[in-house]
Amino acid sequence: MPAERIDGKTFAAGLRQRVAERVREFVSETGRKPGLAVVLAGDDPASQVYVRSKGKATLEAGMASFEHILPANIMQEELIALVERLNADEVVDGILVQLPLPDGIDDKAVIAAIDPAKDADGFHVINAGRLAVGEEGLVPCTPLGCLMLLKDRLGDLSGLEAVVIGRSNIVGKPMAQLLLRANCTVTLAHSRTRDLPGVVRRADIVVAAVGRPNMVEGSWLKPGATVIDVGINRVEGRLVGDVDFASASEVAGAITPVPGGVGPMTIAVLLRNTLVAASARAGIAPPEGL
Numbered sequence: 196m197p198a199e200r201i202d203g204k205t206f207a208a209g210l211r212q213r214v215a216e217r218v219r220e221f222v223s224e225t226g227r228k229p230g231l232a233v234v235l236a237g238d239d240p241a242s243q244v245y246v247r248s249k250g251k252a253t254l255e256a257g258m259a260s261f262e263h264i265l266p267a268n269i270m271q272e273e274l275i276a277l278v279e280r281l282n283a284d285e286v287v288d289g290i291l292v293q294l295p296l297p298d299g300i301d302d303k304a305v306i307a308a309i310d311p312a313k314d315a316d317g318f319h320v321i322n323a324g325r326l327a328v329g330e331e332g333l334v335p336c337t338p339l340g341c342l343m344l345l346k347d348r349l350g351d352l353s354g355l356e357a358v359v360i361g362r363s364n365i366v367g368k369p370m371a372q373l374l375l376r377a378n379c380t381v382t383l384a385h386s387r388t389r390d391l392p393g394v395v396r397r398a399d400i401v402v403a404a405v406g407r408p409n410m411v412e413g414s415w416l417k418p419g420a421t422v423i424d425v426g427i428n429r430v431e432g433r434l435v436g437d438v439d440f441a442s443a444s445e446v447a448g449a450i451t452p453v454p455g456g457v458g459p460m461t462i463a464v465l466l467r468n469t470l471v472a473a474s475a476r477a478g479i480a481p482p483e484g485l
């Protein structure tokens with residue numbers, strides 16, 4: 196039986212709708228809208244597309260959107276000064292600095308300048324540390340979106356074997372932390388892992404976040420596994436994931452397509468994180484059901 200498709204697009208639309216409902220409650224409680232500031236430096240076309248769609252989604256959720264578009268030759272000090280102004284700005288609840296930053300700017304220094312309470316992307320070391328020790332904090336959007344899809348399909352994840360391929364700070368590592376927090380037995384595989392197919396074969400849950408088109412083959416999978424494909428690769432003008440969808444669909448129990456799987460979740464979770472940050476800053480209860 197071919198694998199069930201995990202429809203991230205529909206799930207993300209539902210999440211955005213729930214966020215918009217909670218935003219209305221926030222506005223009636225506080226008399227103001229939650230605000231998300233997005234900072235884009237340089238003219239990377241993919242980043243420009245992301246920033247535009249983030250701004251549109253923010254407004255659709257009933258939040259205020261502030262865009263700061265800066266030239267590629269911006270100095271690091273100027274960028275950090277902008278982040279500090281946004282930290283101090285009462286109407287800004289979430290700050291997102293679009294990566295990658297232009298050459299010569301240290302991503303880490305800029306992220307470190309963001310107030311952790313406004314760190315909508317969850318990349319600040321304070322938030323990474325909170326996730327690692329099991330404290331409440333803001334969690335990176337893409338892995339949190341993957342976890343939502345997994346819980347929606349599988350319910351309780353306790354005791355399941357999860358293999359995450361890729362150890363980036365943005366996806367792989369926080370994904371492993373989230374699965375651990377959900378009581379999975381977690382393996383974090385990477386470019387130096389020996390016998391990757393053998394490692395993947397024991398997984399009930401596979402999350403691929405590598406950036407290599409069609410790398411994970413159906414023959415690597417345990418029959419019935421749930422496969423989350425984070426990869427976004429452009430091959431001959433088409434988007435493909437890190438998982439070979441055709442062969443994996445023959446073996447997996449369920450799989451996210453690319454596009455239409457994990458991708459739409461990222462922006463939906465960004466809106467959720469902004470509302471969570473806004474609620475904490477306003478001293479009101481965290482939004483429920485998100």
Ligand code: NAD
Pocket residue numbers: 337360361362363364365366367384385386387388391404405406407425426427428457458461
């Ligand atoms: P990255 O380049 O920072 O990390 C890639 C990881 O893959 C590294 O940890 C590396 O060790 C591992 N790796 C490389 N080659 C490998 C191999 N042969 N075997 C096993 N592991 C290997 O990438 P990233 O930022 O984590 O992104 C990964 C992919 O996810 C990319 O395709 C990116 O476009 C995509 N992505 C999608 C979203 C989304 O919203 N859907 C968000 C972020 C990233």
